[in-house]
Structure formats: structure tokens, C-alpha cells
Amino acid sequence: MTPIIEARGLSKKFVKRLDLAGKIAQRLGADIHEEIVHAVDNVSLSINAGEVVGLVGESGCGKSTLGRIIAGILPQTAGTVLVDGKDTADMNSTDRTAAALAVQMIFQDPFASLNPRMRVEQIIGEAPLVHGLTDRAGLSDYVDDVMMKVGLDPLLKQRYPHQFSGGQRQRIGIGRALAVKPRFLVCDEAIAALDVSIQAQVLNLFMDLREQFELTYLFISHDLSVVEHIADRIVIMYLGRVVEAADTEALFDDPQHPYTRALLAEIPRLDQRKRDFTPIAGEIPSPLNPPSGCHFHPRCPYVMPVCKTEVPKLAAQHDLRQVSCHLDNSTRRIID
Amino acid sequence: MTVISVEGLKTHFLTRAGVVRAVDGVSFSLDRGEVMGLVGESGSGKSVTGFSIIGLVDAPGKIVDGSIFFHGDDLSKLSARQMQALRGSRIAMIFQDPMMTLNPVLRIDTQMIEAIRAHEKVSRKEAWTRARDGLAQVGIPSPEQRLRAYPHQLSGGMRQRVAIAIAFLNNPDLLIADEPTTALDVTIQAQIVHVAQKLCRERGTALIWITHDLAVVAGLADRIAVMYAGRIVEAGDTDDVIDHPRHPYTVGLLGSVPSANQRGQRLTQIPGMTPNMLALPEGCAFRDRCTHSDNQCSKAPQVSTDERGHAIRCFHPQYVKTPA
Ligand SMILES: Nc1ncnc2c1ncn2[C@@H]1O[C@H](COP(=O)(O)OP(=O)(O)OP(=O)(O)O)[C@@H](O)[C@H]1O
Ligand SMILES: Nc1ncnc2c1ncn2[C@@H]1O[C@H](COP(=O)(O)OP(=O)(O)OP(=O)(O)O)[C@@H](O)[C@H]1O
Ligand code: SF4
Ligand code: SF4
Ligand SMILES: [Mg+2]
Ligand SMILES: [Mg+2]
Numbered sequence: 001m002t003p004i005i006e007a008r009g010l011s012k013k014f015v016k017r018l019d020l021a022g023k024i025a026q027r028l029g030a031d032i033h034e035e036i037v038h039a040v041d042n043v044s045l046s047i048n049a050g051e052v053v054g055l056v057g058e059s060g061c062g063k064s065t066l067g068r069i070i071a072g073i074l075p076q077t078a079g080t081v082l083v084d085g086k087d088t089a090d091m092n093s094t095d096r097t098a099a100a101l102a103v104q105m106i107f108q109d110p111f112a113s114l115n116p117r118m119r120v121e122q123i124i125g126e127a128p129l130v131h132g133l134t135d136r137a138g139l140s141d142y143v144d145d146v147m148m149k150v151g152l153d154p155l156l157k158q159r160y161p162h163q164f165s166g167g168q169r170q171r172i173g174i175g176r177a178l179a180v181k182p183r184f185l186v187c188d189e190a191i192a193a194l195d196v197s198i199q200a201q202v203l204n205l206f207m208d209l210r211e212q213f214e215l216t217y218l219f220i221s222h223d224l225s226v227v228e229h230i231a232d233r234i235v236i237m238y239l240g241r242v243v244e245a246a247d248t249e250a251l252f253d254d255p256q257h258p259y260t261r262a263l264l265a266e267i268p269r270l271d272q273r274k275r276d277f278t279p280i281a282g283e284i285p286s287p288l289n290p291p292s293g294c295h296f297h298p299r300c301p302y303v304m305p306v307c308k309t310e311v312p313k314l315a316a317q318h319d320l321r322q323v324s325c326h327l328d329n330s331t332r333r334i335i336d
Numbered sequence: 337m338t339v340i341s342v343e344g345l346k347t348h349f350l351t352r353a354g355v356v357r358a359v360d361g362v363s364f365s366l367d368r369g370e371v372m373g374l375v376g377e378s379g380s381g382k383s384v385t386g387f388s389i390i391g392l393v394d395a396p397g398k399i400v401d402g403s404i405f406f407h408g409d410d411l412s413k414l415s416a417r418q419m420q421a422l423r424g425s426r427i428a429m430i431f432q433d434p435m436m437t438l439n440p441v442l443r444i445d446t447q448m449i450e451a452i453r454a455h456e457k458v459s460r461k462e463a464w465t466r467a468r469d470g471l472a473q474v475g476i477p478s479p480e481q482r483l484r485a486y487p488h489q490l491s492g493g494m495r496q497r498v499a500i501a502i503a504f505l506n507n508p509d510l511l512i513a514d515e516p517t518t519a520l521d522v523t524i525q526a527q528i529v530h531v532a533q534k535l536c537r538e539r540g541t542a543l544i545w546i547t548h549d550l551a552v553v554a555g556l557a558d559r560i561a562v563m564y565a566g567r568i569v570e571a572g573d574t575d576d577v578i579d580h581p582r583h584p585y586t587v588g589l590l591g592s593v594p595s596a597n598q599r600g601q602r603l604t605q606i607p608g609m610t611p612n613m614l615a616l617p618e619g620c621a622f623r624d625r626c627t628h629s630d631n632q633c634s635k636a637p638q639v640s641t642d643e644r645g646h647a648i649r650c651f652h653p654q655y656v657k658t659p660a
Contacts, residue, residue: 058521165609195377195610196548200592200603207602222521225551229594229603248599266526268551270578270593270658275555277533279526283477283491 002085003046004184004216005070005103010079012040012065016288035288039065041240042079044314049183052210052217054231054248056224056263060287062240063220064188070218071105071186101131104177106170108189113173114161120147120172121157128179142179149212150175151205167198174205178213188220203230224267228252236260239287239295242314246321256323258300294326302327339509339542340389341365344402347381347388351396354614358384358397360566366510369540371533373553373574375589376563377610382546385563386512389544390429391419407509425455428503432515434495437502438487444471444498445483448505455506470501474531493524497531504535511536514546529556550593554578562586565611565621572646582646582653584626590658620650628652 016035039062047053055063068074070081081088083099107113114123125143128134134142144154150171161169177185191199209215221227227234228248235245244257255261262280282299285291291298297307306326314324347359359381366372374382387393389404404411439447448467449460471479474497487495496516503511513532517525536543545553553560554574561571570583581587591604608625617623619634632651641647
């Protein structure tokens with residue numbers, strides 16, 4: 001089966017340009033230079049139709065950057081993105097438009113991502129009109145239909161975003177994405193900004209829509225319990241690189257990468273009482289100056305000399321799991 | 337020994353649009369070393385409860401009823417100066433944004449030394465030593481060096497730990513932690529909870545941990561109080577509240593937390609929206625979202641407490657068990 005989305009060796013570098021003061025200081029011989037963030041570092045990932053893939057990692061590890069590249073709204077520095085097996089860079093304009101519609105993105109902040117001066121009808125209806133999915137005459141019905149799918153009352157379509165609650169605004173954002181009949185959604189922290197009691201509503205909506213419209217998701221979140229709930233497969237990132245990817249159950253039952261293990265140990269769970277909270281040692285390193293070799297080595301309890309000099313490869317294991325670590329399983333078990 | 341006792345606290349905001357009853361009859365007390373989780377959705381009055389205790393409610397807000405006793409002393413009887421002296425020494429508070437505690441234009445050492453010397457006559461040298469030890473205790477590497485840093489030179493998680501170090505400089509009897517980990521990653525969250533838990537245990541500090549995250553307080557708190565629209569609707573031992581929630585709102589909240597045993601299934605969701613504090617329904621404020629409401633609920637339910645001290649405000653208590 002051709003994956004619906006495939007990323008091959010994607011990289012993204014951001015250059016933090018010097019401001020004027022920095023430039024002058026540099027001229028005068030100060031040791032300052034433009035800083036480069038390797039936000040996404042040689043990431044490959046393929047997602048099959050109907051799958052929900054969770055993307056997890058600490059703040060700044062490159063989740064949003066990867067999501068944006070895959071959604072086609074941020075150009076990569078290197079690597080390719082294939083939609084239905086076709087390289088987006090080689091597509092003709094018809095195919096490119098089709099691919100752009102097929103892949104939609106939903107953002108964290110339901111307010112900032114909606115134009116405050118547009119009525120809901122316009123927010124949801126604009127793109128389908130432009131792309132000929134409906135005509136002017138059919139627009140009103142089209143929007144009603146989308147609103148009902150995401151659990152909004154069509155009677156409210158003349159309202160502006162600020163007249164809705166956070167949960168409703170997120171539904172508008174989801175409606176806007178669904179309106180162009182996508183097959184693949186990149187959901188970037190799509191429930192993080194919502195209240196607890198509302199998060200469950202929106203998470204349920206995502207699950208219902210997936211079933212109804214056979215959608216495929218890349219579900220980005222820093223919250224492992226949310227991802228555990230919704231994803232079939234989970235990809236863990238650390239400082240721009242994928243460190244482990246596995247089926248949800250396999251990952252939770254038997255995490256392999258030392259970082260994954262530490263992360264899982266730290267999720268607060270309802271059934272753990274009076275626990276001692278014991279954090280991973282060390283600080284998150286700066287992405288501007290990541291540690292050599294394996295980025296996790298300064299915090300890793302299993303660190304070996306090779307970890308400091310060589311980048312571990314992301315290697316597939318027997319259960320289709322991929323792990324990027326110099327430690328092999330048998331060694332890890334002995335140490336444990 | 338009771339450290340803090342809040343009785344029938346009402347803190348209202350008199351706004352142009354109407355009276356916001358942000359805290360509307362809240363009571364609880366904490367013993368030395370006890371940890372209480374104060375849980376509830378946005379706008380339910382958790383922060384205003386904390387601000388009321390520490391005496392930082394500003395106009396248009398006002399404590400209109402009830403009392404707060406700290407070691408048996410009625411705080412409303414204290415002068416502004418006495419209250420100021422209490423704040424930052426015996427009662428400390430940390431916030432979601434550590435910059436509420438930290439001054440962006442001062443170095444960490446200056447701020448910490450000031451915080452000590454504001455409450456105690458000690459030499460700068462001694463204050464500096466205590467500041468350094470304080471940073472070390474919250475797990476900040478090379479504390480001598482960090483003391484010379486400005487807040488913006490530290491990561492968010494480090495800033496929060498500096499705020500905790502400052503809160504503990506004068507050995508408070510009560511720490512109010514208002515969502516101190518909400519903006520942070522799991523691994524950093526664990527660091528923050530770890531240091532707060534450790535310091536409170538070592539020093540017998542009573543702790544009120546304000547959060548919307550039930551899973552965090554399940555692991556941290558001895559007791560949990562659940563707030564909805566300005567009132568505590570359920571309170572009791574952590575095990576009782578989490579395993580045997582009685583109030584429909586708590587039942588709903590627990591059902592909406594994703595957990596391993598429900599992987600891939602629909603979550604139980606609480607219908608409706610977070611309430612508009614200016615237009616609460618008559619009677620039980622949860623009435624228009626509650627699947628168990630009936631005519632009786634148009635009157636305000638009173639608190640009923642069982643023999644284990646498990647208290648709820650509801651006419652129709654539930655008897656469910658949270659699946660483990
Ligand atoms: N437009 C940009 N210019 C410069 N640097 C950027 C830009 N966007 C992202 N970065 C940097 O790239 C790295 C990855 O950022 P990204 O937003 O992808 O992380 P993330 O995993 O989504 O984090 P979060 O959980 O905080 O959303 C960070 O170090 C960030 O500072
Ligand atoms: N200065 C103010 N003026 C008017 N209303 C206020 C003011 N401060 C707080 N309120 C109201 O008091 C209520 C309780 O607010 P509070 O900040 O205690 O909520 P919270 O439970 O801490 O919520 P969150 O989880 O969002 O922090 C809210 O409805 C809020 O709008
Ligand atoms: S490669 Fe080495 S440092 Fe990195 S996670 Fe594996 S054992 Fe730890
Ligand atoms: S008092 Fe009535 S409306 Fe309120 S929570 Fe109980 S059953 Fe529901
Ligand atoms: Mg992001
Ligand atoms: Mg608050």
C-alpha cells in the first residue's frame with residue numbers, strides 16, 4: 001500500500017539573524033555569529049491511509065516545524081514529502097492543488113488562527129468556494145452541513161469568532177479544515193488550549209470524524225496521555241530527531257529508547273497515589289547548541305563513550321518499531 | 337495542628353456588567369505538612385481563592401464574607417503592614433508565570449537577597465549563602481553562576497524553580513502553588529512537582545496545589561477539593577474523590593481524562609460549555625450541564641458530609657467507581 005504521506009530525510013534549519021547591535025559587535029571582533037537551529041534533522045516518516053500517528057516531544061523539539069512541512073505550509077531545507085507516492089516538488093499545478101487540499105492543518109490556538117473580522121460562514125465557506133467544491137447558490141447549505149458535522153449550530157453562522165467559546169472556536173477551525181474534504185489532517189496541539197471538560201468533547205469529535213470520513217491524522221501533542229488515547233502509532237522526537245516510533249501498545253508496554261522510558265515514567269496518572277515525582281536528570285539542552293553524538297547523552301543513564309561521538313541510526317526492529325540508540329536491547333536488559 | 341482555615345469565604349468582583357461571585361462560600365482547612373489539590377476548570381475561582389488567602393485581591397474584587405484563620409489568627413484583623421510581613425515569609429505563593437514573582441530587570445542574587453532581608457536582619461553575605469543553597473535545593477546546576485543571571489537568561493522551567501526557591505527562602509508554613517506547571521513540558525513538570533514535594537515534606541509546609549490536571553494531584557495530594565463556579569462541590573481524601581466520586585461534575589471530569597484502559601474509545605464528556613459567571617443558573621450552578629438534574633436542583637444544594645469526611649454539594653450523589 002502506498003502511504004498517504006511519506007517524509008524522506010526531511011530537515012529544516014532556521015537561521016537566527018544578527019540584529020544591528022550584534023552585527024556591529026561582530027565587526028569589532030566579538031565572537032558572535034548567526035545562530036542556526038536545526039529544528040528538524042533528517043526525519044523520515046510514513047503514514048498509511050486511515051492511520052492516526054501521534055507525534056510527541058518536549059517543547060522546541062521540532063514537532064510543529066515537521067507538521068508544517070508535511071502540511072505543505074513551510075518549505076523544507078532538505079528532503080522530500082510525497083503525497084500518495086508522488087513527490088510534491090515534481091507535481092504539476094493541478095496535482096499540487098489537489099495535494100494541498102487533501103492535507104489540512106489544525107492549530108493550537110483556536111482564536112489566533114481564525115480571522116476575527118470574518119463571519120463563521122465566510123471562514124468555513126471561503127476555501128470550498130474558491131476551489132469549486134460549491135457554488136454561491138449552494139454555499140449556505142454547504143456551510144450548514146459542515147457546521148453540523150463538527151457539532152455547531154448552523155443558526156450561528158453569521159457570528160464572529162469572538163462570539164464563541166474556546167471549544168466552539170476549535171470546532172470552527174476543524175470545520176474550516178474539513179470544508180475542503182481533506183483526507184489527511186495535521187492537528188497541532190489541537191486541544192491543548194481548551195478547558196479539561198471541553199478537551200474530551202473535541203477529542204471525541206476527532207475520533208468520530210475519523211470514522212465517518214476515513215481520515216488520517218498526524219496528531220501533535222506534548223501530552224502523552226492524549227496521544228496514547230487517540231493514536232495507533234506514536235513517534236517520539238528529541239531535539240529535531242526521531243528517537244523512537246512504535247505501535248501505541250508496544251510503546252507503552254515496552255518503551256525502548258531511554259528517553260521514551262523516562263518520559264513514560266513521568267506521565268501523571270490517576271491511579272498513581274502518593275508517588276514520588278522523580279524527574280529525568282539534567283536540563284533540556286539548547287537547540288542552538290545540541291549535544292554531540294546522541295542528543296540525549298548528557299541526560300541518559302545508560303550513556304557509553306560511543307554516544308558522545310556518533311549519532312545513532314534510527315533502526316527498525318523485529319516488531320516494526322524503530323529506535324535510535326547505540327544500546328541494543330540485550331545490553332539494556334543487563335544494565336536494568 | 338491547623339495551619340490555615342478558610343470559613344465561608346466569599347470574594348466577589350463588582351463589575352459594570354454585574355457581580356461576579358468568583359468565590360462564593362468556600363471552606364477548608366489544612367494541617368501542617370498536608371497537601372490539598374484544588375481542582376476545577378477555568379474561571380471556577382481557584383486563583384481568586386489563593387489570592388484571597390494571601391491578601392492580594394484588588395478592586396473591583398472584595399472579600400465580602402467569611403474568614404481566613406492562619407495559625408488561629410483572623411487575617412482580616414491584620415494591618416496592611418502585618419499582612420505584608422506574613423506574605424513571602426509565612427505564606428508564599430507561586431504562579432503559572434514565574435515572572436509574577438521575578439523582576440525582569442534585577443539579577444537573581446539581588447532578588448533573593450532582598451527577599452530574605454525584607455523579613456529578617458541578616459548580613460548580605462549570609463543571605464547570599466542562603467540564596468545559593470536555595471537554588472541548589474531546587475536542583476539548579478552551578479548555583480553560584482546562576483545567581484548572577486537575569487531571569488530572561490534562564491529557561492522557563494528554571495525560572496519556575498527559582499520562584500520556588502524564593503518561596504522557600506523564609507521557610508513558609510503554607511505554600512500556594514497556582515498552576516505552576518501548566519505551561520511546562522512533562523519532564524520539566526516532574527522537576528517542579530519533585531522540588532515542591534521534597535521541600536514541603538522536609539519542612540512540614542502545608543501545600544495548596546491549584547490545577548486543572550486531576551492526574552497531577554492524584555499523585556501529589558492528600559486531599560482534593562473540586563471547584564465549580566465559585567464553590568467547592570466535592571472534597572475528600574484523594575482516594576475517595578478519585579476512586580469514588582459522588583458529584584456529577586467530578587464524575588464527568590474523571591471520565592474525560594484519557595487513560596490507558598479507554599485507549600481508542602470515546603471519552604465520557606461533560607456536555608455544554610464552561611459557565612458564564614454573570615449568568616449562572618438558579619440553584620445548582622451545574623444544573624444546565626448535569627444529566628441528573630431535576631426540579632429539586634433549582635434550589636441550591638447544601639453541603640453533606642459522610643463519616644469519612646467526604647463532602648459534596650448535590651441532591652443526587654452518584655455511586656460509581658472510577659475504572660482503575
Ligand atoms: N520561524 C522560526 N524562526 C526561527 N526559529 C524557529 C522558527 N520556528 C521554530 N523555530 C525553532 O525551531 C525549533 C523547533 O520549533 P517547533 O515550534 O517546531 O517546536 P515544537 O516541538 O512544536 O515546540 P512546542 O511544543 O513548544 O510547540 C525551536 O528551537 C524553535 O525555536
Ligand atoms: N479582576 C477581575 N475582575 C472581574 N472578574 C474577575 C477578576 N479576576 C477574576 N475574575 C473572575 O473571577 C472568576 C474566577 O477567576 P479565577 O481566576 O479564580 O479562576 P481560576 O479557577 O483560577 O481559572 P483558571 O484555571 O483560568 O486560572 C472568573 O469568572 C473571573 O472572570
Ligand atoms: S545512544 Fe547512548 S546516550 Fe543516546 S539514548 Fe542510547 S544509550 Fe543513551
Ligand atoms: S444538585 Fe442536581 S444539578 Fe446539581 S449536580 Fe447534583 S444532580 Fe446535578
Ligand atoms: Mg509546536
Ligand atoms: Mg487561575
